[in-house]
Amino acid sequence: MSSKKIQRVIVKYCINQASSSELDELYLWVKEKENKAEFINYVKTNYLIDYNLKSFNSGRTEHELNKLIESEKRVVRLRHVQRMSKYAAAIIIGVLTTVYFLKDNIFHSSGDDTINPELVNTHVIEPGTDKATLTLEDGSQIALQKGTSLKTFYATSDGEQLVYESNQKRTKELVYNYLTVPRGGQFFIVLADGTKVWLNSESQLKYPVSFIEEQDRQVELVYGEAYFDVTPSEEHNGSKFKVLNNAQEVQVMGTEFNIKAYKDDISIYTTLVEGRVSIHSSGQNRVLKPGEQAILNSSNNEMSVALVNVNNEILWKNGIFSFDKKPLRDIMKTISRWYDVDVIYENKQLETITFSGVLGKNQNIEGIFTTLKTLSTIKNYEISNKTITLK
Template sequence: MSFKIIEKAIIKYLIQEANSEDLNTLSDWIQTPENQIIFEDYVKTYYKINLAMSNPDVNKIKGNLLQQINKDKNKTRKLIIRKNVIKYAAAAVLVGVLATSYFFKDKFFNNSIEDPTPTIVDTKTIVPGTDKATLTLGDGSIVVLEKGNTYQGQNANSNGEEIVYEASKQRPTEIVYNYLTIPRGGEYYVVLSDGTRVWLNSETQLKYPESFIEGETREVELVYGEAYFDVSPSTEHKGSNFKVFNKSQEVEVLGTEFNIKAYRDEVNIYTTLVEGKVVVDNGISKQNLIPNQQSNLNLEKNSIKVAVVDVEEEISWKNGVFSFKGKSLKNIMRVVSRWYDVDVIFLDKKLEELKFKGVLGKNQSIEEILSIMKSSTISDYKIEGKTIILK
């Protein structure tokens, strides 16, 4: 079964949106010890990105889940899981609850008299992002990838939510490149022909070969946007390294997990190492990263700085939430605009630099997010079509 399907089932379970099919899938998958570890990591991630709450009792959650799953093997098992297991992940569910109930600045906000109802002209066209992408093949032809549409290529297939490439049975004589372009309001998942897994965020484009040439360096280009890479190790490919390029830097890896954020409307490129080892090279200097470090390439100064960061916060977008810890409203709304495919106007420019702490679910409506902001700092907002006006 596709890991993307499993990942979505875990996320939907944690935010209390799993249906009976999701729960059935998860209950079967979690039977093996290695999958239990993966599930545990997801629970830890959801706890770590919450708002400075206490550490999770992951073992209790996992233990109760496994106990409940093993308790019943009959047809009513999924109903029992749905009724009982969710309560044991209550703290994880709090992430979603907090996202709809609070928006933190430095502390919980006191209750206050509600402001007048904001002006909402039309929000029907504003919906959370979903799985969608445009695939450009080597011959220039274009394939639209989205839910409900399948695609079968020579060595690739898509179920509408992901695209998976198979290694070529014959050594290719030349490299043929594909482009996967994710629009605003979209995300996508791709498995490259060497087994490398890549999660692509909104407004992102990745260039990669249909097949890598065995024994030669594997190279892809993050043209722009944000991507999370889980690279197939060089030991499985005759020692061939893996490199990710963009116009301003090169990242060389050996078998690792990392995130690169390189949007066209930002002057910084962030490379965050989750595990393994990478070398970031901007043509002037090279920086070795170890896990939990992030390089910050300033494009205006062409300089690289390295700092220790909260990895879970940096990669939370991949796991179904946006985590903001001390981010400015300007940066937050930049993320929101990409995911909801909207334009944002600040009537009061001072709002742009205000700092926030908070967790937002990627499935929340735009009205929920703006209401959270209104309960804290902004005095009002207005929605006109696909434009949000903050006051």
């Protein structure tokens, strides 16, 4: 198999698009010792190898890779003979993605990269990291980032997460803090009631430092995207949990869900993973079931509900971008926020080209666009400072 062909098969395997015959070819190809170096160099350029597979020279790594390819081959064959519900398919694909997704910054071997990105200059674009700005009740602001620690009257932080004490220091009146995550950032917070919140890039959350007993627990996603794992009402004397933003109110009883409400998006997306939520907006009331997504058009307040692949909506918090027939325009919004870059199109028609697959959030940005180029989603790309031009 030619080098160009095997590169394409590896990419298709990594993003869950390889056919059964291609997986057969990959399995046989990887078994040849002389092909291991090429595999290492290619994956080093583009992907993140799972942390259990640290050294490809080990017999265990070779065994694990072959086992994963065989596992995927079985799933591919299964797709041809068995019809599955969208939700069941989402679970299977999500498990496969988590198990075999390849990650970079693991290899230490030397050697030239197989594919070289198109660079105008050498400005390094780093992937996002854990960072945020905490605004306290008195208006003062504190930068949170990896390697720094913080202790306030209500909370502590190690620079990667912010944890509020569990309602032991109650306030008679609600006292609010803000957590603001910039472009190129993400952050994890545990609220005073034990609710866990993952904040995506370019997001802001308003919340009380302590909840008042027997009153609704209420927070506001001012803008951006957040994943909520809410503690049940039963643990708080029946107190309901509500998430507000400028167009809707989400009421929950103890559940997991994702809200995407960016300022530059016309729609607000609420995706239920498990449990039950009720969405209120301009006289409308919709109750979601697990696997359903409510889409609220903020310009005309129309709301629709559809069954979706949940993993495409929530894997961002696990370090993975997952797309299912998404137009490049929407994908590039996600990439722009995470890498804090601007994307321009040499040909506007590129914006409507769709892409399906998974991409690692921690890989270098050249790997993202090399993948899109290898799969002919784009013909070429150019990186100049913090601007990417797609061709």
